[in-house]
Amino acid sequence: DTEVTQTPKHLVMGMTNKKSLKCEQHMGHRAMYWYKQKAKKPPELMFVYSYEKLSINESVPSRFSPECPNSSLLNLHLHALQPEDSALYLCASSQDVGRWTEAFFGQGTRLTVV
Amino acid sequence: KQEVTQIPAALSVPEGENLVLNCSFTDSAIYNLQWFRQDPGKGLTSLLLIQSSQREQTSGRLNASLDKSSGRSTLYIAASQPGDSATYLCAVRPNNNAGNMLTFGGGTRLMVKP
Numbered sequence: 001d002t003e004v005t006q007t008p009k010h011l012v013m014g015m016t017n018k019k020s021l022k023c024e025q026h027m028g029h030r031a032m033y034w035y036k037q038k039a040k041k042p043p044e045l046m047f048v049y050s051y052e053k054l055s056i057n058e059s060v061p062s063r064f065s066p067e068c069p070n071s072s073l074l075n076l077h078l079h080a081l082q083p084e085d086s087a088l089y090l091c092a093s094s095q096d097v098g099r100w101t102e103a104f105f106g107q108g109t110r111l112t113v114v
Numbered sequence: 115k116q117e118v119t120q121i122p123a124a125l126s127v128p129e130g131e132n133l134v135l136n137c138s139f140t141d142s143a144i145y146n147l148q149w150f151r152q153d154p155g156k157g158l159t160s161l162l163l164i165q166s167s168q169r170e171q172t173s174g175r176l177n178a179s180l181d182k183s184s185g186r187s188t189l190y191i192a193a194s195q196p197g198d199s200a201t202y203l204c205a206v207r208p209n210n211n212a213g214n215m216l217t218f219g220g221g222t223r224l225m226v227k228p
Contacts, residue, residue, distance in 0.1 A: 006157070033215075042203060042218035043158070056215065090157055103148065103205075103216060105158035 003027075004106035006091050012112045015081060021109045023074040023091030029104075031097045032074040034066060035090040037108070043090055049074060050097045081113045116141045116208045120219035127194055128227050135189040135222045137204035142182050145207040148216070149178050149189050152201045161202075162189070166209075194226045 004025045013019045023032065030051050035043035048056035049068040063085075065077040074091055088108045094101040117140045127133055137147070146165045150158040162171045162178040164187070170179040177190040187204060201223045205216040 004157075040221075042220055045215050048215065088155065092158075097215075102146075102160060102163045104160060105150070107157035108155075110155060 004091055004093055004104050006089075006106035006109050008109060009107065010110045010112075012114060013078065013081065014114055015083070017081075018077070018079045020078065021076040021089055021091075021111075023076075023106055024072055025093045025104070026072055027093065027095075027104070028071075029093035029095050030071060031094045031101070032068060033092040033094075033103070034074070034076055035092060035105075037088040037090055039087075047076075048097065055097065078111075081111075083113050086111055086113045116144075116206060116217045118204060118206055118217050118219035120202075120204060120222050122222060123220065124223040124225075126225045126227065129194060129196060131194050131226075132190070132192050133194055133224075135191070135202050135204075135224070137187040137189070137219055139185045139187075139206050139217075139219075141208060142185050143209040144182065145209050147178075147180055147187050147204060147206045149176075149187075150203045150205065152203060152221070154201075158203065191224075194224075196226045196228050199225050 007022045032049045034046040037043040046060045047066045052068045063080050067075040090108045091106045092103045094103045119138050121136045148163045149161040164171050164180040175192040180187045201221045203221045205218045
């Protein structure tokens, strides 16, 4: 099983809403990632969790708040977003952050901020 | 800073053609290179992973090569089919102290016409 599952698939939220994106993997991977992808652009790294600890934050605004409750789950809490935050949010995992690891991606959550 | 470039940005071919997608990177100090496929609005599917010590990897009709010293990789697709239509992304894992996170190229949008 090389599956990374993201929910919901689509999300529309207002600028004053609070919502969460969820990501789950059961491959025993200890590194999990959030990426943001705008239309016709490559994915951009947002956060990296290694062994349930935040190891990289790519200067992401505080309106995005990641959480890793356990080794299988990764959440992204959203609050007071802007329309320009509308994008495809991708979760990925790998065995660890080591040099030889292969990354596996979920199907993404299409977020629209209105 | 590592930069990854994919040429061409878009490609349209008739069904049955063999084709080559190109990926170049500016810093040859990499751990591995990964090729992904992305369908519109969907997540990334890992196609092939080439470690820095390897020259090529094959999976079915796909063959990826790596020339680390010249900073190049190619993805060869044999006997293309309409179902191969998608965006193909290459990503390198740099050998540096910045967490070794994937750096993506801009992608090649492939259309295979019946």
